[in-house]
Amino acid sequence: MASNLLYFGYGSNLNQNDWVQWCMKKGYDVPALMPVEAAWLPAHSLRFHYRSIGRGGGAADVVPDQTGTAVPGMLFSLDEEAWGRLDEKEGHPRFYRRCPVQVVTKSGTVTEAITYVVVPERKRGHLVPPSTDYYGVVLEGLKNHDLPIEHLKKSIEIYEANSTLQHVFVYGTLMEGEQRWSQMRPWSAGSRRGTVSGSLYHLGAYPGMQLGDAGEVHGELHRVDDIANALSVFDQIEGCDPVNPRNGLYLRLPVYVCVEDKRVWAWAYVINQLPSDAKRLEDGRWVN
Secondary structure: OOOOOEEEEOOHHHOHHHHHHHHHHHOOOOOOOEEEEEEEEEOEEEEEEEEEOOOOEEEEEEEEOOOOEEEEEEEEEOOHHHHHHHHHHHOOOOOEEEEEEEEEEOOOOEEEEEEEEEOHHHOOOOOOOOOHHHHHHHHHHHHHOOOOOHHHHHHOOOOOOOOEOOEEEEOOOOOOOOOOHHHHOOOEEEEEEEEEEEEEEEOOOOEEEEEEEEEEEEEEEEEEOOHHHHHHHHHHHHOEOOOOHHHOOEEEEEEEEEEOOEEEEEEEEEEOOOOOOOEEEOOOOOOO
């Protein structure tokens, strides 16, 4: 395993204490799992369909799923020693196997990584609930990295639960009263004003957002019940290529939206390549 590859963790390895305890129990030095950035595995859901003897119950897996689903996790940088220890901890290749994946990062980039998935012969066709201890390990890891926990709660109760994000954040022509509002309106089950950390740019007849801490982008947070079909429509409108994300005009990814006194994760479209003549809108508001 090349040490320059990043590891995408979504389960117990989000929890540093669990990693340290496992290494110490084995009598190993503790190689570092160095956090790089929060990231999402699009079109996948969390699943508990594998029984781990060591964990005393179900252990987490990720499986391909429909548009609108995404599993949150962290990208980690590992050296060769850490990869070897991680292979052993995950039971590679007998129980889990290494799997190349393409994730989108919190900052709005597409990255290749390696994760671990349960081998087919170990999967069961029904829910295998995790032990209280294992659930607590994963829950604590998600919270420590400021990641959402709703997908975890659903997946331990329903076998085929979808790790779905039911909201969409729009900041340009899809907003109410704008040019393409008629294409958003049939899908919206209600909206609220919200902001995202980033910068907004004037690109001619439409705006483009880039993520970051330089400012705020103002827009609307819409709840969408039929998220899979809605995103298929929005992807076409925004020139987003979910198969080859780098090729699209926009990249669709989850963002943190500040709404009143809370934060909500939602799908949003960020510009892939910002034109050199793009003009920044200092107040972060689009008015055509």
